[in-house]
Amino acid sequence: MSKTDADLRLAPPPRRLQAVARRLLAWYSQHARDLPWRRTRDPYAIWISEIMLQQTQVDTVRPYYLRWLAAFPTLETLATAPQDEVLRLWEGLGYYSRAHNLQRAARQVRERFDGRLPSSMEDLLSLPGIGAYTAAAIASIAFDRDVAVLDGNVKRVLARLFLYEGDVKSPNGMRQLQALADRLLPSGRASEHNQAVMDLGATICTPRRPACDRCPLQTLCEARATGRQEVLPIAQRRAKTPERRADIGVILWNDRVLLEKRSERLLGGLWAFPALNATSLEETASEAALRQKLKALLGRVPGEPKLLLAEIKHTYTHFRLVARAWLYTPQEPVQAAGLGAITDAMAWVRLCDLAGYPMGRVDRRIASALLSQST
DNA sequence: AATCCGGGGGT
DNA sequence: ACCCCAGGATT
Numbered sequence: 545m546s547k548t549d550a551d552l553r554l555a556p557p558p559r560r561l562q563a564v565a566r567r568l569l570a571w572y573s574q575h576a577r578d579l580p581w582r583r584t585r586d587p588y589a590i591w592i593s594e595i596m597l598q599q600t601q602v603d604t605v606r607p608y609y610l611r612w613l614a615a616f617p618t619l620e621t622l623a624t625a626p627q628d629e630v631l632r633l634w635e636g637l638g639y640y641s642r643a644h645n646l647q648r649a650a651r652q653v654r655e656r657f658d659g660r661l662p663s664s665m666e667d668l669l670s671l672p673g674i675g676a677y678t679a680a681a682i683a684s685i686a687f688d689r690d691v692a693v694l695d696g697n698v699k700r701v702l703a704r705l706f707l708y709e710g711d712v713k714s715p716n717g718m719r720q721l722q723a724l725a726d727r728l729l730p731s732g733r734a735s736e737h738n739q740a741v742m743d744l745g746a747t748i749c750t751p752r753r754p755a756c757d758r759c760p761l762q763t764l765c766e767a768r769a770t771g772r773q774e775v776l777p778i779a780q781r782r783a784k785t786p787e788r789r790a791d792i793g794v795i796l797w798n799d800r801v802l803l804e805k806r807s808e809r810l811l812g813g814l815w816a817f818p819a820l821n822a823t824s825l826e827e828t829a830s831e832a833a834l835r836q837k838l839k840a841l842l843g844r845v846p847g848e849p850k851l852l853l854a855e856i857k858h859t860y861t862h863f864r865l866v867a868r869a870w871l872y873t874p875q876e877p878v879q880a881a882g883l884g885a886i887t888d889a890m891a892w893v894r895l896c897d898l899a900g901y902p903m904g905r906v907d908r909r910i911a912s913a914l915l916s917q918s919t
Numbered sequence: 920a921a922t923c924c925g926g927g928g929g930t
Numbered sequence: 931a932c933c934c935c936a937g938g939a940t941t
Contacts, residue, residue, distance in 0.1 A: 675938045
């Protein structure tokens with residue numbers, strides 16, 4: 545294995561690490577944020593918060609966390625909840641596999657660990673949805689284990705503090721920084737220490753325009769000393785997202801609309817209006833092609849679209865979607881053929897019940913447009 | 920190692 | 931328009 549120049553410099557002496565850790569704890573004792581999941585020692589509640597906080601900011605998570613704990617106060621209530629209810633409470637947070645994995649893990653904990661969340665890294669890592677970061681966070685915060693977390697905040701703080709100029713998102717960068725985080729961890733104080741580094745990254749050592757003048761580590765920071773705090777950490781840029789188009793069918797029959805339950809990985813388990821997605825980047829989806837799909841679903845043609853209900857642009861992680869939602873109001877009864885095709889993955893849903901069906905952003909906005917239009 | 924997976928917030 | 935976020939799973 546070859547080490548890069550960036551790696552070679554990443555070996556601060558123990559004395560300096562100690563000084564950093566000491567100042568961090570002192571700062572945290574005065575400036576810790578008051579967060580709902582810091583008012584509990586319940587491992588289940590801490591687990592929920594950590595899953596919600598994956599790739600999601602504190603202010604976004606806060607209301608979801610409170611609502612979730614009210615609906616599912618214990619691991620047992622989560623394990624036995626209907627999937628639609630779990631997804632409904634997750635709706636809007638994104639990365640819906642997190643919600644699926646939470647419930648799968650809750651059921652595994654019931655079977656394998658007597659209903660109590662395990663405290664060892666090995667057992668935590670064996671649960672779905674729990675990776676290196678989350679296992680370390682739960683082990684340290686809920687169980688006071690001496691393990692160091694490494695998340696986006698920690699990577700940024702360490703890269704600046706110790707002038708790490710490698711790619712912090714590469715496997716090698718992760719390895720180097722995890723080793724450094726491990727060395728920095730003061731024994732017996734993992735919970736406070738980990739949260740201190742993350743709070744510092746979230747409030748002082750921010751991605752842009754860090755507030756070095758308020759930083760407890762300003763005199764110990766190599767990036768600050770060399771004026772590099774705005775350019776570190778270095779991470780590879782993501783490619784530009786392509787654009788895709790879709791035509792979406794809103795079939796209104798009496799006071800009901802047809803929904804499908806998605807089985808794809810994207811938005812899996814959520815309900816959606818029947819859609820025809822363009823298969824290639826250049827191809828334009830068309831209302832005519834959508835009508836063919838709807839005919840297959842209904843067993844008959846849905847008729848001409850009554851109107852273009854909405855045009856919605858939405859950005860996902862890897863593409864931008866431009867979607868047109870067409871409203872169809874078939875005159876002939878569709879239930880004879882339609883209900884024959886109804887499975888667990890399809891439903892004719894009353895307009896007043898739409899809120900109870902978990903959906904992604906695009907379909908929820910279509911549902912809102914439909915509700916405001918039909919009143 | 921690269922790609923997929925959402926949605927919101929900040930600049 | 932672009933980057934970031936208390937990342938993990940899959941290929």
